[in-house]
Amino acid sequence: MPLATSGAAVNTGKRWPGCWFTGPSGKRWGLESLKGSKTVKTVAVVTDSAANLSRQLAEEWDIEVIPLWIQMDDESLRDGVDIQPLEFFRRLTEKPYRLRTSQPPLGEFLQVYQRLKERAQAIISIHVTSRYSGTFQAARAAAAELVPFPIEVVDSGTLAMAQGFVVLAAAQAAAAGASLAEVVRRAKGAISKVDLVATLETLEYVVRGGRLAWAARLVGNLLNTRPIVQVRENTLGLIGQARTRAQAIRKLLDALSERAGDARVRIAVLHTGAIEEAMQLKEEIAARFRCVEVLVEPVTPVLGVHAGPGALGLACYMEG
Incomplete structure (x- = not known):
């Protein structure tokens, strides 16, 4: 598995047949180095930076990533281009910022x-779930201006590496020369196979972002507790809370276990600066689940705006 310098992966030693995405270079996602070939394809694959794909993965699969925008006080930054995760979370510790996010302009699409x-x-x-971002609608508007050229815009209904797994499923089909209809079918099929759960240190950043009315209503009831949230089928909801960090992590694992069961899974451990805990969680996951692979990646800044420092998340793709 090609990894960004800020990420890590572990091969659990469990090789399950039919559980690897085979890259355009003919190699599987794994620890080996991948070098993709840029060839003319039937279908080109586009996503946005909320998919949390590393630069190396995007290059290997020839995926075009359009950055969302972040506003830090009066500074406008392109997610993953003008600012990277480590710098973003470092800056959050230095001073309180007025933080906002926005979709890419139609012209960029x-x-x-x-x-x-x-x-x-x-x-x-x-693209990222349409319920909490205008990115999907901007993409549709751009596609409408280029009719009759065939552009299919798909709402992933999720975000972070759950969205990333959907994009990679489409990229695999595209790299194999599949038709647009087949690539779309593969992407929509993957949507039902992904899940995302996370624990936040506080709802403060979610409330500041103004995207979730329920968060503002609940913040007073969650004092001194850590919320557990889940993103599935275009809905981000509160599924639990925990008094301690250890309890929060246990509930994350239990939520994932309830969904994944005994399925073969690919899992991404996501963090907003909590790298040591993320690495420990990776080892627990590798031992507990039928993992094809476990990745550890920092959350992209545009999502970190809403998650805040200290968040941990698990994105899962169920292979079967």
């Missing part, structure tokens, strides 16, 4: 789509 038209017969554009 148009530029990407126009460029990809030159080397692909069609485009699939997979």
Whole structure:
């Protein structure tokens, strides 16, 4: 598995047949180095930075990533381009910022789509849950301006590496030369196979972001507790709370176990600066679940704005 310098992966030693995405270079996601070939494809794959894909994964699978925007006081930054996770979380410890996020402008989608038209017969554009971001609608508006060129815009219904796993499923099909209809089918099929659970140190950053009305209503009832949230099918909801950090992590694992059961899984451990805990959690996951692979990745800044420091999350893709 190619990894960003801030990420890590572990091969659990459990090789389950049919559980690897095979890359365009002919190699599987694994610890080996992958070097993808940039060839003309039937379908080009586009996503946004909320998918939390590392640069190396995006390059290997020839995925175009359009950055969302972050506002830190009066400074406008492109997520993952002008600011990286380590810098972002360091800056959060230095002073309180006025933080806001926004979708990419329609013009950025148009530029990407126009460029990809030159080397692909069609485009699939997979984006962060439409319930909490205007990114999906901006992509649809851009696609409408390029009719009759075939562009299929898909709402992943999720975010972070849960969205990333959906994008990678589509990229695998596209790399194999599948038609647009088949690539879309694979992407939509993957949506039902992903899950995302997380524990936050506080709801403060969620409330500041203004995207979740229920968070503002509940914040007074969750004093001195850590909320456990889940993102599934375009809904981010509170599924529990914990008094201590250890209890919160146990509940994360239990929530994942309830969904995954005995299925073969790919899991991404996501963190907003809690790298040591994330690495420990990786080892627990590798021992507890039928893992094909476990990744550890920092949360991209545009999601960190809403999660805040100290958050831990588990994104899961169920292979079967």
